[in-house]
Amino acid sequence: MDKQKSSAGQIGYEYDTLMNLLHVSVSKHLLDDHFTLVWANDFYYELIGYNKEEYQAAYHNLCDTYYMNDELGIHDEELWNQIGEEVIRTLDAGRDGYTLVAQMRRRSGEYIWVRMSARFTDEYIDGYRVSYTAMMDVSDIMRMEQEQSVTYDNLPGFIAKYKVGKMLDFTLLDGNDRFFAFFGKESWKNMEYPLFRDNVLRNQAVFEAHREALLKGEQVHFTVHMSDQRGQDAWLQINGSCVGYQDGDPVYLVIYIDITNETELRQMQRQLEDQAEKLRSALKEAEEANRAKSDFLSRMSHDIRTPMNAILGMKDIAVSHMEDPDKVKDCLKKIGLSGQHLLGLINDVLDMSKIESGEMALRDDVVSLPEVLENIVTIMQPQFKERDQKFSIRLQCVIHELFVSDSLRLRQIFLNILSNACKFTPLGGSITMDVAEVGTEGGTAYFIFTITDTGIGMQPEFIEHLFTAFSREKDSRVDKTEGTGLGMAITKRIAELLEGTIEVESEPGKGSVFSVRLPLKIEESPKLDASFPNLKIIVADDDAVMCEYTVEMLQNIGIYADWVDSGEQAVAKVLEAQKKGEAYDAILLDWKMPGQDGLETTRRLREVSEGELPILIISAYDWNDIEQEAKMAGVSGFLQKPIFASTLIRGLRQYILGESTEGERSESEHISDFGGRHFLLVEDNALNREVAQELLGDMGAVIDTACDGLQGIKAFAASEEGFYDILLMDIQMPVMDGYTAARTIRTLNRTDAGTVPILAMTADAFAEDIRAAKDAGMDGHLAKPLDGVTLKREISKYLV
Missing domain, CATH: 3.30.565.10 (Histidine kinase-like ATPase, C-terminal domain)
Structure with a gap:
């Protein structure tokens, strides 16, 4: 029996020695979750870089712990899963063993390639089947195969091998002839070679997007845009596989495939698709805009018809009540209001049309x-x-x-x-x-x-x-x-x-x-005489902001000023000042104040104040509404809100100092009618001629008419020099338009041809129309439809 044991021990010793000499690892494992190590020969431990005691102390013979919880903090989950999946496939297929070439990490962190040959036995320990595994280091063979693969010029594209550093830096290790023909032989210089550096930097975003996969040694596939050594751009499809590690960094075998033509076609297709999408979007927007305008015009038709119905209806009512002047007057008033409303609608649409077409211009x-x-x-x-x-x-x-x-x-x-x-x-x-x-x-x-x-x-x-x-x-x-x-x-x-x-x-x-x-x-303003001798004024207005601002303006021109916010306080303040012998020189009263308004305050002040205290009403409302009542109450004058410095100075000089401000106004502002004036009206529309003739005739002017520009020139040329005081010229006329007529008149050989005022009188009311009139030699512009007040005011500006 002892001889048998001795003989078996000798055989075991010889077997281990043989396996170690052949550099073959032999180990015995349980097919449990940890692939627990039961026994291993010396080369097993030599292969992974630990001795038996260190391995057992660190990993307790649990192989999954070695792969998943390395003392260096490296987790080889994919490698462990690769072994586990192969074991499962073998068992599922009913086979009793497998052979697998895979990577395994050594204690140093270096990865080696091993060929594992496993056999499953019928032996069981603690209920788990036993497997024997032989492993051989085949790194040299794999390296030779990988290096051999780089020389395969019959592969599509060109091939290179890189080491990828942790900072995502690429070091070229090898390349085939096609690679160097494309990128140049100086590619060995890596980042010191300008083309290499430019290509890396140009595609930095692509590499960054695959950083995690590259550093883990996973397969990668992506497209880069690079230049060759002749400066030609190309789109390259990169397919990279990790074939080993060097100094702990993954080494990639990379195949480049030129897909430039295909990529450019795809880009062109994308551009065409983008253009088509933009066209669809623009068409949709245009359709929506047209639909919005159609809806708008449909909804607005009621608004246009409303004043038109009023105008036509009031006309019929006026005709049927000609014997009742008050009724006719009321109808005419309503026709005027409806006409103004209709004109506002039309002006809005015309303005918007000008703005949308980009033709609206501003006047200076x-x-x-x-x-x-x-x-x-x-x-x-x-x-x-x-x-x-x-x-x-x-x-x-x-x-x-x-x-x-x-x-x-x-x-x-x-x-x-x-x-x-x-x-x-x-x-x-x-x-x-x-x-x-x-x-x-x-x-x-x-x-x-x-x-x-x-x-x-x-x-x-x-x-x-x-x-x-x-x-x-x-x-x-x-x-x-x-x-x-x-x-x-x-x-x-x-x-x-x-x-x-x-x-x-x-x-x-x-x-x-x-x-x-x-x-x-x-624009520089003319300076006004703002010298006032020791005046003292009180302001009464329920708007505190308005009071403070008015008082500040008075103080800025050297006037002492107080303010109160009610009529009652104003009366009390005036009485108090009189008793002290410090009477106010004037009072500015707001018309509409709660409680005691401006007119009632004026009456009270006239009862209690000494002498002729100037009382001025300040208001944003129409002076005509209260003029008679205000004068009877004792108001001295009226100032229009808002009160500017110029308004205040003129008012004080006129109503307090008794100075005339008439000289500051142009003479034309005082023309009350056009009696004795001769006007030439050039207008092709008979109704418009009649309207203008009636309006101007009521103001005392003598009106001659012409029906087109040519007739207007002949009428002016036939008149005595200085006969016509002003020419009113329509623009859109047959035979000759107003612009041409005005230019022609300005060139006539007579002294008044260059000085007679010519006013455009037209429905063209935009800034560019005003500018065109001035370019034609006209002095001013009157927009139709005409109203008496505007007509009188504008014409008066040009009469001396």
Whole structure:
């Protein structure tokens, strides 16, 4: 028995010695979850770099622990899964063993290639089947095969081998002839070779996207855009496989395939697809825009027919009541109002058409801000009065008054906003316009115009489309939507043309606030005599902001000033000053104050004040409404809000110092009629001729007429020099248009040909039409339809 044991031991020793000499690892494992090591020969431990005691202490003979929890922190999960999957496939197939070539890590971190040959036995330990595995290091053989593969020029594309560092730096290890023919033989220099460096940097984003896979040694497939050594660009498909490790870094065998033609075709296809998508999108937008305009015109047709029905209906009523002058007068008034409303609708559509086509141009006029705001007050006052709304304009830090801008467009911005504020503010509500000069720079003053109302406010979805052309959002809180729905879109476009902005804040039930920011080029204002000898004035206005600003202006021109916010306080203050012997030299009273208004305060002051105390009413409302009553109450004069420095100075000089300010106005402003004046009216439309003749004839002018431009030239040429005081010229006429006629008249050999005023009288009312008239030698421009007030005012400017 002892001899048998001795003989078996000798055989085992000889077997181990033989296996070690052959460099073959032999090990015995359990087919459990850990592939537990039962026994191994010395070369097994030599192969992985541990001795038996170290391996057992570190991993307790559990092979999965060696792969998954290495002392270096390296996890070879994929390698372990590769072995496990092969074992499962073998068992499922009913085979008793397998052979597998795979990588295995040594203790140093280096990876080697091993050929595993496993055999499953019928032996069981603790219920687990036993497997014997023989492993041989075949790294040299694999390296030879891989290096051999690099020389295969019959493979598609060209081939190279790189080491990939942890900083994603590439080191070329080998390449075939095709590789060096494409990239150049200096590719060995790696990043020191400009072409190599440029190609790497050019595709850095692609490499970064595959960083994790590259550093893990996983297979990669991606496309790069590189240049060859002749500077030709190419699209290359890269297929890379990790074939080993060097100094712990993965080594990749890379095959490049040139797919330039295919890629360029794909790019061209993508471009065509992108263009087609853009065309589809543009077509959709155009269809939506056309549909919106069609819907808009359909909805607006009712608004156009409404004033037209009123005009035609009132005409019929007037004809049937010719014997009743009051009835006819009422009908004519309503026809006029309906006509103005219809004109507003038409102007909105024409304005929007000009803006959309990019043809709207701005005029460069000398604009008086006081005149612009006074004009706005005059236009809006009847609407505010009708709805019993309180309206005020307040100034803040306004230093400059004259600017170079387009007064028509400025008024249009503010009138559009104020009209909406009036329309959507309930009866008895209030609307305020604050005008603030917030700074100057390089000859430009920057203004913020803020219009605040106590109206119904707007829903968020309404605000979203407020400035969109041809989009009229219906608000269920109002009975109907009036107008074109273009007003705010036009307002925004005009503000942008003036290099400004418009913003709105609004909440349902809390009113709205519109803020318009505009840069205005400063025009030097004529200096006014602002010397006042020791005056003392009191201001009474329930608007504290207005009071403070007026007092500040008075103090700036050397006048001592106080302010109170009610009529009662004004009377008390005047009495107190009289008792102290420090009587006021004048009082400025707001017309509409709660409790005791301006007129009642005037009566009380006349009862208690000593001497003829000048009392001036300041108001944004029409002076004519209270003129008679105010004079009877003892009011000395009237100042129009908003009160600018120039307005205040002129008012004080006229009403307090008793000086005349007439000399500051042009002579034309005082022409009350055109008696004895001779006008030549050139107009091809008979009805328009009749309207102009009647209006001007009522003002005392003698009117001669011509039906086209050529007739107009002949009539002027046949007249005595200086006979005609002014020529009124239509533009669109048969035979000869107005522009040509004006140019011809300016060239006639007579002394008045170059001086006689020629005014364009046309329905072409845009800035470019005004400019064209001036280019033709005309002096001014009158926009149709004509009204008596405007006609008289504009013609008067050109008569001496």
